[in-house]
Amino acid sequence: MSMDNRGKDPIQEGSLRSVAPSGVHLPQPTQLSRYESQKRRDWNTFGQYLSNQRPPVGISQCNSSHVLEFLRYLDQFGKTKVHFNGCVYFGQPEPPGPCTCPLKQAWGSLDALIGRLRAAYEENGGLPETNPFASGSIRVYLREVRDSQAKARGIPYKKKKKRPNRSLMKPSSDPSSSIPLHQS
Numbered sequence: 337m338s339m340d341n342r343g344k345d346p347i348q349e350g351s352l353r354s355v356a357p358s359g360v361h362l363p364q365p366t367q368l369s370r371y372e373s374q375k376r377r378d379w380n381t382f383g384q385y386l387s388n389q390r391p392p393v394g395i396s397q398c399n400s401s402h403v404l405e406f407l408r409y410l411d412q413f414g415k416t417k418v419h420f421n422g423c424v425y426f427g428q429p430e431p432p433g434p435c436t437c438p439l440k441q442a443w444g445s446l447d448a449l450i451g452r453l454r455a456a457y458e459e460n461g462g463l464p465e466t467n468p469f470a471s472g473s474i475r476v477y478l479r480e481v482r483d484s485q486a487k488a489r490g491i492p493y494k495k496k497k498k499r500p501n502r503s504l505m506k507p508s509s510d511p512s513s514s515i516p517l518h519q520s
């Protein structure tokens with residue numbers, strides 16, 4: 337009487353791959369460095385993003401405004417809390433409690449991503465002169481993100497020109513202390 341079982345297909349093609357959590361480190365079929373495989377993944381993600389636009393955008397039509405929209409789009413997957421100016425935790429690197437401020441992509445992640453996509457664009461036949469990832473507007477955007485996140489989270493992104501003398505007073509247990517102690 338259980339005729340309705342007939343419709344079930346035991347073969348679920350591709351389903352195992354699609355349910356694998358993205359954080360799981362799967363062995364790579366080809367020996368790519370972490371950077372190379374990350375770059376390839378980013379490039380595919382960006383191509384996917386372009387083809388999901390209405391109307392779809394080809395990589396040759398892609399310009400810096402598509403890249404900026406892509407960066408903003410990625411914020412919804414971000415894990416970095418960026419406080420609004422009015423939040424009580426504004427400027428605190430480690431807030432003691434929750435708040436409703438949005439999660440965004442950390443500046444450092446975006447900066448590294450743009451670097452990889454910029455390289456991938458030229459490796460995939462794009463001309464350096466038309467590379468949308470190398471555009472000045474992207475640089476300006478990244479700088480704005482960096483500065484606003486530095487203020488919101490209390491992180492000073494200053495270039496360290498002078499090293500503080502504090503390093504001279506490292507505790508002796510520090511393994512990086514370079515004083516040789518071979519006394520045999």
Ligand SMILES: [Zn+2]
Pocket residue numbers: 418419420423424425426435436437
């Ligand atoms: Zn907040």
